[in-house]
Amino acid sequence: MAQMIFLTRDKEAFANHCHALGKLILLVTYCVLLQGARPGLVPVLVLPPLAFAIWRRIPVRSYLSQGALFIIIAILMAVAVYEETGDTQAALYEALRFTALVLASLLLLDCTHADDLASALSQLLYPIFRRYSFLAGSIVQLTLSMLPLVMETAQGVREARLARGERMLRHPIRSTSALAASILMTLLDRIEHWADALSARLYDPYARRPWQHFSWRDIVIALIICAMLVALPWTR
Amino acid sequence: MDAALEVQDLSLSIDGKQIYKDISFSLAQGSFTVLCGHNGAGKSQLLRTLKGLAKPSSGRILINGLDVTRKKKSRLSSIGLVFQDADFQIVGESVEKDVAFGPINLGWSEDRVDKAVSRTLAMMGLEDKRRQRPQTLSGGEKRRLAIAGVLAMEPGLIMLDEPFANLDSPSTMSVLKALADLHQAGQSLLVTSHEVDRFLAHTDRVLILEEGRLVYQGPSKDSLDALKKAGVHVPGPAFEELTWLR
16 A cells, blocks of 8 residues: 555656645645535535546556555445434445545645655745754655555565464464564664665755745646635535 | 775774774775675674764774764765665665755755766666666666665765675676776775675775674785685686676
8 A cells, every 4th residue: 555655656747747835735725625515516526536537547456456445444434424324325425525535645646756745845834934844844754755664564574474374363462462563673673774874875854955846837726726715615 | 195995993892792893994096895704794884884874982084084083974975885785775766866865965956966866877877767766676776776876975985785685697797887887987995795706806905804803905816815714705716707797
């Protein structure tokens, strides 16, 4: 799943060249719009990210196979809403709302590098927090870079234990705690090497990273954001 | 001309355990030196200390005649270290971003960073991979990317910890060719390895470390007996044959 979430596809496409800050604000505005929209409008609001996903030709099969967790969450949400209200349509709309939010977030990551997102965050915070905005950007960048490492380590340790005959279900508590300890120890070792690699290349979390430049494409993004903000009261 | 690196009576102890003791040697500008020794001899720790990632217990480190023992930042910027496992060293999302990581941290201008990235990727034969994710590269390409990342920072000396470990024959040759080209271009290199039969013919000088002590240092051509004595596998009798680049 980490591979899917953090896989940015480099394309000579409009979305890839837009400023990360604009795309981030666009996503937040869309989420606010979708979250507050009345149920009947949800199927309509799902269409833009869906159309964009088709236009970008996202690898559907890999997204579906690796995003099983999100699908399970969507189903659980639908079941919970149905249990509470007894309304099938409302349950379906809630699942659809969640799916659209996940899809929109994945689309942002599909066309935006994690370090561009981090630098966009420092650019946003810079007028208030000055040099601490670079620290905030660095924390986001390091966290996003570390997540695949954590997932990879966890998978490696789990497979190594399974390969040596461990049956998780036989002693679930003991196995889980032992697995967590192994993952933690391996992870600490890898993070130590990673920290060395960062030091070796003079990484300074307070250093100013290059900011992306705004272009005419960002005007289009700004117009879409304005349109969504204007439409906001009518969707409630 | 001052030595690219001079080490005087360098020692390191960690938690009371002596890792290496009284190491002294110097590396000439543009030289290619190999540091040999068994596993646990202290090679990797010595490189980490020289780079500035570990603090020596005693001794001095001089770069171009300047004492930088207490100047960690000077060592970090003027000495490059390529780790044994390239995966630990690669931090960028794409090949070009990884190479640009060090120069950006040095505070270079965007234009200078771009030039450094293009130049080093061309030198390492990775120009056509610049937009690729590092995880999709082969073992040899990853190793060359790790070298490119260090080279882009324009260090006076590049140290490589076991650069041929876990590489197949074509990958070994691609890395070896990159090192031979760097040496030809006048780059000072210090390589740790026990697989000297792959590249000894390209080196100028050999250092042998045994249980934390430097037991031999001399020209590579005269080192065959010392290497055999130290238990390093040297297959052929002719020095010129000790290369995989043919």
